[in-house]
Amino acid sequence: MTTPQKNNPQHGITLEQMLTDLVEHFGWKGLHKQIPLQCFFNEPSIKSSLKFLRRTPWARAKVEELDAKMRR
Helix, strand or coil: CCCCCCCCCCCCCCHHHHHHHHHHHHHHHHHHHHCCCHHHCCCCCHHHHHHHHHHCHHHHHHHHHHHHHHHC
């Protein structure tokens, strides 16, 4: 059994949940302003954005960073 990571607010949160929370907080337009990616601008959806983020480590890192800032 793993112990909870006290200093990691994202522990146990999936990329899908992060993205969903960011879209609820900023909206797609606001999220695109924060992180200018085409997957957030051109016909955005959770499914297509997840597909892109899972294949693109630098973009995923930006999403995780923004999510961490939002959760503080």
